[in-house]
Amino acid sequence: MTLQIKTLEQYKEVYQESVEKPEFFWAKQAETFHWQQKWDNILEWDFKTPAVKWFEGGKLNITENCLDRHLATRGDQPAIIWEPNDPNAPAKTYTYKELHAEVCKFSNALRANGIEKGDRVCFYMPMVPELAIAVLACARIGAIHSVVFAGFSATALADRIKDATCKMVICSDYNARGAKNIPVKAVVDEALKQGCSSIEKVIVHKNTGGEVQWDDAKDIWWHDTMKDRATTCKPETMDSEDMLFILYTSGSTGKPKGVVHTCGGYMVYTAYTFNNVFQYQEGDVYWCTADVGWITGHSYIIYGPLLTGATTMMFEGVPTYPDASRFWKICEKHQVNQFYTAPTAIRALMAKGDEYVNGHDLSNLKVIGSVGEPINVEAWNWYNEKVGKGNAPIIDTWWQTETGGIMITPLPGITDTKPCYASYPMPGIQPILVNADGEEVKGNDVEGLLCIKFPWPSMIRTTYGDHERCRQVYFSAFENMYFTGDGCRRDADGRLRIIGRVDDVINVSGHRMGTAEVENAINEHPAVIESAVVGYPHDIKGQGIFAYVIAQEGTAGDADFEKELRAVVTKVIGPIAKPDKILVVPGLPKTRSGKIMRRILRKIASGDASNLGDTSTLLNPEIVDAVRKAAGV
Numbered sequence: 001m002t003l004q005i006k007t008l009e010q011y012k013e014v015y016q017e018s019v020e021k022p023e024f025f026w027a028k029q030a031e032t033f034h035w036q037q038k039w040d041n042i043l044e045w046d047f048k049t050p051a052v053k054w055f056e057g058g059k060l061n062i063t064e065n066c067l068d069r070h071l072a073t074r075g076d077q078p079a080i081i082w083e084p085n086d087p088n089a090p091a092k093t094y095t096y097k098e099l100h101a102e103v104c105k106f107s108n109a110l111r112a113n114g115i116e117k118g119d120r121v122c123f124y125m126p127m128v129p130e131l132a133i134a135v136l137a138c139a140r141i142g143a144i145h146s147v148v149f150a151g152f153s154a155t156a157l158a159d160r161i162k163d164a165t166c167k168m169v170i171c172s173d174y175n176a177r178g179a180k181n182i183p184v185k186a187v188v189d190e191a192l193k194q195g196c197s198s199i200e201k202v203i204v205h206k207n208t209g210g211e212v213q214w215d216d217a218k219d220i221w222w223h224d225t226m227k228d229r230a231t232t233c234k235p236e237t238m239d240s241e242d243m244l245f246i247l248y249t250s251g252s253t254g255k256p257k258g259v260v261h262t263c264g265g266y267m268v269y270t271a272y273t274f275n276n277v278f279q280y281q282e283g284d285v286y287w288c289t290a291d292v293g294w295i296t297g298h299s300y301i302i303y304g305p306l307l308t309g310a311t312t313m314m315f316e317g318v319p320t321y322p323d324a325s326r327f328w329k330i331c332e333k334h335q336v337n338q339f340y341t342a343p344t345a346i347r348a349l350m351a352k353g354d355e356y357v358n359g360h361d362l363s364n365l366k367v368i369g370s371v372g373e374p375i376n377v378e379a380w381n382w383y384n385e386k387v388g389k390g391n392a393p394i395i396d397t398w399w400q401t402e403t404g405g406i407m408i409t410p411l412p413g414i415t416d417t418k419p420c421y422a423s424y425p426m427p428g429i430q431p432i433l434v435n436a437d438g439e440e441v442k443g444n445d446v447e448g449l450l451c452i453k454f455p456w457p458s459m460i461r462t463t464y465g466d467h468e469r470c471r472q473v474y475f476s477a478f479e480n481m482y483f484t485g486d487g488c489r490r491d492a493d494g495r496l497r498i499i500g501r502v503d504d505v506i507n508v509s510g511h512r513m514g515t516a517e518v519e520n521a522i523n524e525h526p527a528v529i530e531s532a533v534v535g536y537p538h539d540i541k542g543q544g545i546f547a548y549v550i551a552q553e554g555t556a557g558d559a560d561f562e563k564e565l566r567a568v569v570t571k572v573i574g575p576i577a578k579p580d581k582i583l584v585v586p587g588l589p590k591t592r593s594g595k596i597m598r599r600i601l602r603k604i605a606s607g608d609a610s611n612l613g614d615t616s617t618l619l620n621p622e623i624v625d626a627v628r629k630a631a632g633v
């Protein structure tokens with residue numbers, strides 16, 4: 001197991017060592033894993049290209065470390081506890097032995113269905129244990145998984161399948177979410193009509209058992225292909241820098257990009273951070289409520305916990321079904337020790353009233369975590385008092401799809417906590433604040449753009465199929481630094497507070513979205529001439545989506561038009577990208593070079609039209625008043 005820091009003194013020492021001798025520090029952590037062959041070189045890096053290699057020459061299979069390694073010591077311990085959507089249905093437990101057997105069986109099934117090392121396999125599945133099993137099976141045979149959140153539309157799914165030229169899709173028949181039974185296979189069918197010629201087979205897991213369309217030439221039932229498979233499977237030997245997975249995420253321009261993570265570094269970093277950030281102890285039950293469709297689910301439902309030999313929970317449903325006490329009922333039922341969720345869920349549950357949390361036995365909680373977006377002080381206090389009862393420290397963990405693992409966070413019981421502050425860097429992480437010119441913002445009580453100036457094992461290696469884009473987006477803004485896209489404040493004592501994105505990325509209920517992506521979707525409506533999308537403060541979602549639309553005459557105030565716009569966004573991206581507010585405007589404020597002045601639109605969307613700044617240099621200054629009037633501010 002990796003080193004678990006226990007005291008503040010130790011954190012300071014370890015941190016110092018990790019900065020002064022990073023290679024020595026990470027090699028020590030890496031040595032605690034099972035390698036088929038040791039690495040030749042700990043680290044090689046250059047942020048210009050960028051080219052980052054950790055533990056080069058090392059041979060491993062991450063699933064041997066997640067599963068095989070634990071069989072002798074904890075074979076009968078629960079690895080995954082699955083809590084179904086239906087509160088009256090029994091939970092399902094997989095011990096490490098059982099999980100190992102299921103993963104091996106599915107690995108053999110994948111191979112029998114023509115999947116080989118290096119092939120890309122797309123997932124479009126609800127939160128069922130088969131998702132974790134199949135992801136691990138891919139990793140075992142060296143196939144690259146690309147999990148797509150099952151809330152995305154057929155078009156969004158097709159885009160991702162095509163970008164990674166996936167050979168197979170693994171899906172379910174339906175998704176049981178609250179009172180709804182959402183078709184899943186039908187969305188895959190729809191996606192495959194959109195030019196996904198690389199797909200040879202679709203493996204379908206029967207979840208709720210509803211009707212599905214069937215194509216004998218390519219569709220295969222999970223239970224059929226699993227029949228009589230051997231329960232052992234020799235893992236593929238992977239190089240440390242071989243690709244482990246692709247995960248698509250949104251940026252400020254263009255289509256979502258496939259963030260690439262590799263085997264060795266990702267393994268070491270997710271295990272190290274899981275062990276330390278959650279202070280996991282033998283026998284604890286850990287629950288992260290994220291979806292495996294996002295990086296949080298990859299790193300802290302599947303890989304980090306299983307690498308650590310933990311018991312990790314998976315929940316199929318939603319926090320408000322059958323009512324707003326579901327999370328707390330599950331915590332009580334499974335005596336959850338570490339609980340990790342998103343601010344948007346906390347705010348939504350807080351809004352339902354304290355009666356839903358009160359009266360549940362949450363005394364097993366030792367650590368409660370927050371992730372994905374800034375947590376406001378009211379939500380932080382409520383979480384602290386009502387859920388943690390003042391006994392379980394809140395860890396406000398900042399990180400990104402691109403960072404692979406948690407970067408900045410308090411360590412519970414070790415470092416202090418302060419509302420809204422992610423606070424301190426993990427060992428091995430060297431954050432730096434810079435101004436727009438790339439000069440370091442030194443000292444305390446200051447603000448700047450958050451960058452990281454030294455590589456860490458689980459950092460992004462490339463964007464799939466387009467390395468130049470990776471360089472451009474993350475490594476070109478400032479020399480020799482990884483640019484996060486976030487603004488950050490350092491308080492008088494040196495704690496870090498993430499303020500939010502400084503680019504055209506918005507964070508809606510913890511879902512990351514590019515405003516350009518939403519605009520492109522809106523623009524597909526034939527009556528739309530131009531649109532501009534910005535985020536605005538939203539009580540529950542953190543940010544809401546505000547769409548300014550220039551449309552053909554006669555559409556203003558037309559309720560059907562708004563409905564159609566939401567439908568087109570749902571079709572192109574998915575319901576998570578539906579605009580909360582749509583405003584038809586006669587024009588958009590633009591600079592002389594034709595760029596939309598989003599700063600002004602953001603202000604107006606927030607309901608505040610004071611201090612719009614100097615608008616006289618605009619190409620069309622008169623439009624500002626017109627937009628303001630249309631918005632009623």
Ligand code: WT7
Nearest residue numbers: 371372373374396397398399400401498501512
């Ligand atoms: C963006 C990354 C980290 C996994 C889930 C989201 C925002 C993330 C925090 C936090 C304030 C946060 C940032 C970041 N963010 N965690 N604790 N406090 N903001 O991953 O979808 O890649 O989004 O989420 O803006 O850049 P993601």
